[in-house]
Amino acid sequence: MNTISTINNVQLISEVFTERLSQLPGGNNVQEIRRKAIEQFTKLGFPLRSNEEYKYSDTSKLFKEGINLAHADDDISKVDFNKYKQKNIDAYHIFLANGELISTESDKIENNKVEVCDLKTAAEKYDKIFNQYYGSSVAKFNDAFAQLNIALASKGLFVYLKDRAKLDKPLFIHNISTGTDNHFFQTHHLIIAETLCSIDIIEDFYSQTNSNQYILNSLAEIFVKEQGIVNYYKLQNENENAIHINTTHAVQDKQSLFDTNTVSLGGKWGRNNLNILMNGINCESHLNGLFVLKGQQHLDNHTLVDHQNPHCESNQLYKGILSDKSSGVFNGKIYVRKDAQKTNAYQSSKSMLLSDDASMNTKPQLEIYADDVKCSHGSSTGQIDTNALFYLRARGLSEDSARKLLMYAFALDVINTVKIEPYRHYLEELIENSLN
Amino acid sequence: MISINNLKAGIGDKEILKGFNLNVKPGEVHAIMGPNGSGKSTLANVLAGKEDYTVTDGSVTFNGKDLLDMSPEDRAREGLFLAFQYPVEIPGVSNINFLKTCLSEIRAYKGLPPIEAKDFLKMVKEKQALVELQGSLANRSVNEGFSGGEKKRNEIFQMAMLEPSLAILDETDSGLDIDALRIVANGVNKLRDKNRSFVVITHYQRLLDYIVPDFVHVMYNGQIVKSGPKELALELEEKGYDWIKKEEEQVI
Numbered sequence: 001m002n003t004i005s006t007i008n009n010v011q012l013i014s015e016v017f018t019e020r021l022s023q024l025p026g027g028n029n030v031q032e033i034r035r036k037a038i039e040q041f042t043k044l045g046f047p048l049r050s051n052e053e054y055k056y057s058d059t060s061k062l063f064k065e066g067i068n069l070a071h072a073d074d075d076i077s078k079v080d081f082n083k084y085k086q087k088n089i090d091a092y093h094i095f096l097a098n099g100e101l102i103s104t105e106s107d108k109i110e111n112n113k114v115e116v117c118d119l120k121t122a123a124e125k126y127d128k129i130f131n132q133y134y135g136s137s138v139a140k141f142n143d144a145f146a147q148l149n150i151a152l153a154s155k156g157l158f159v160y161l162k163d164r165a166k167l168d169k170p171l172f173i174h175n176i177s178t179g180t181d182n183h184f185f186q187t188h189h190l191i192i193a194e195t196l197c198s199i200d201i202i203e204d205f206y207s208q209t210n211s212n213q214y215i216l217n218s219l220a221e222i223f224v225k226e227q228g229i230v231n232y233y234k235l236q237n238e239n240e241n242a243i244h245i246n247t248t249h250a251v252q253d254k255q256s257l258f259d260t261n262t263v264s265l266g267g268k269w270g271r272n273n274l275n276i277l278m279n280g281i282n283c284e285s286h287l288n289g290l291f292v293l294k295g296q297q298h299l300d301n302h303t304l305v306d307h308q309n310p311h312c313e314s315n316q317l318y319k320g321i322l323s324d325k326s327s328g329v330f331n332g333k334i335y336v337r338k339d340a341q342k343t344n345a346y347q348s349s350k351s352m353l354l355s356d357d358a359s360m361n362t363k364p365q366l367e368i369y370a371d372d373v374k375c376s377h378g379s380s381t382g383q384i385d386t387n388a389l390f391y392l393r394a395r396g397l398s399e400d401s402a403r404k405l406l407m408y409a410f411a412l413d414v415i416n417t418v419k420i421e422p423y424r425h426y427l428e429e430l431i432e433n434s435l436n
Numbered sequence: 437m438i439s440i441n442n443l444k445a446g447i448g449d450k451e452i453l454k455g456f457n458l459n460v461k462p463g464e465v466h467a468i469m470g471p472n473g474s475g476k477s478t479l480a481n482v483l484a485g486k487e488d489y490t491v492t493d494g495s496v497t498f499n500g501k502d503l504l505d506m507s508p509e510d511r512a513r514e515g516l517f518l519a520f521q522y523p524v525e526i527p528g529v530s531n532i533n534f535l536k537t538c539l540s541e542i543r544a545y546k547g548l549p550p551i552e553a554k555d556f557l558k559m560v561k562e563k564q565a566l567v568e569l570q571g572s573l574a575n576r577s578v579n580e581g582f583s584g585g586e587k588k589r590n591e592i593f594q595m596a597m598l599e600p601s602l603a604i605l606d607e608t609d610s611g612l613d614i615d616a617l618r619i620v621a622n623g624v625n626k627l628r629d630k631n632r633s634f635v636v637i638t639h640y641q642r643l644l645d646y647i648v649p650d651f652v653h654v655m656y657n658g659q660i661v662k663s664g665p666k667e668l669a670l671e672l673e674e675k676g677y678d679w680i681k682k683e684e685e686q687v688i
Contacts, residue, residue: 391524392534394484395594396512396542405537409528409577 099155099187254280621646
């Protein structure tokens, strides 16, 4: 049954693709990239458990009710954008509804070295750059959702920094989804920081109501050129019906820095692919992630760091707190290629299970082909430390506050890596609430 | 203050406290000594409410209330304090925020408003000085990376902050060098007053040179087998515990 409806969905998607292709942003070679991507997607189909990368996250059940590929832009006028704006965070606030840039609600950036616009505008105004970069980072990433996104995405944000631009405030991208009834849509951000440019990007994901049901397949391609600095913070806080699939793919050129922090609190089912390609020497990257799951939530974090060049460093810390019947996955792959001598690559994944029915699957994968490297990985899954709990209670804390304090402390070292203070405080508050 | 009658408790099927009796009046300092395995730490943990232990018989009345009926946090809120033999390291929880939360919960339990930030800081400063604890330690995570001596000083600092009516010190002297021992003991002595009582559990007499008890009890095999004035501690130091063990075995 599942297989049949999944095949139908794939067919439907490829028909819609043929229909839409001529209107999708991008020149001839982007069209070619899109065609190749849909071909690949059709070949792959929606991943089943038999696919090693989706062993714990069967996607066929997500689509068995069918999908709705129509544009869901009819009720954007009802969205109260102000609700999503964290007013005490001094940033350029940019609003997207279902991937569509809402210029009237978004802050203007008065900086001629920094361009922020939608994909369609970018494909016309910056056709050369758009055609050069769109889809290029993930072309070889053998993931059905990423390929589908490349093929079909028409909406999303284009961020381009040139001439040593340093954006003075964070760029805060608010993604709001209004879709209902299995609305299945693709958003695609293309972010390019040229040589010596730097930017802080915060991206959050919210649902318009606390029940609208949709499937979001989002992708961010991030290019950090020589000596560039990109700090990228992602917060997923959607409603309990939302299905969230995300691929973030960064390509780092030499001496660049890419730090990321992925916080997942909401949604019914989530998948985060975070891929970092170290394409030059002396790159550095920190990958931090935190998830708090409850009810029947499922979240799968997949990271891939590809050390292709010498003298690069990557450092991963992922933590999860799981209660009720929630389930989590951490799969961290590190490649150290033959030429990548003097690599430092570290990975740590820790989770706390608060109920007997919660589960966590962790799989570190290190493939090392160079001989002069420092690599390590560690993972642990445990419960709340009962000795610590008793110690706190013996000082007068209620069991409830003692538990909360320990969970909060567990989560804190991930949050502490957020360098933007008001955003960090915002996260602290959200996490405190989600631990209630 | 506290009245312990015929207390029997253990872990699983193993009975460790075998009919323990003790009465402590306000302002008194009682020392409990005894060889390893006599049940001293079990007593401390049972009184503080550690759930690993099961109480099978007996009663404990604390300031007129049934102590055994209370959760660990309510025992603390009612004024019982246990200085742990092995203070737990809690990464990510700052000492100061932790104490602030404790104080507010204890005050809320007593129907008092939260302490003013200004008064709290003043109190922290005063009490830190009491155990010569550096300010930087108070701002660090609870016990994380503290030396043995710092951990024990931190216990006494917490005690000073929480102002209990009964403090149980579980081998607070273990692992301390002579200087740290003196600092800890000084801290305790400054907190002695006519309304606050102490039960000092120790293996060695040397702590009692600094914290002079009103009574000394010898615990063996889950019971108090001998009680006396402070001089009893000296006698024990001289003769060792074998003397007590032999006496006990003869009785049996």
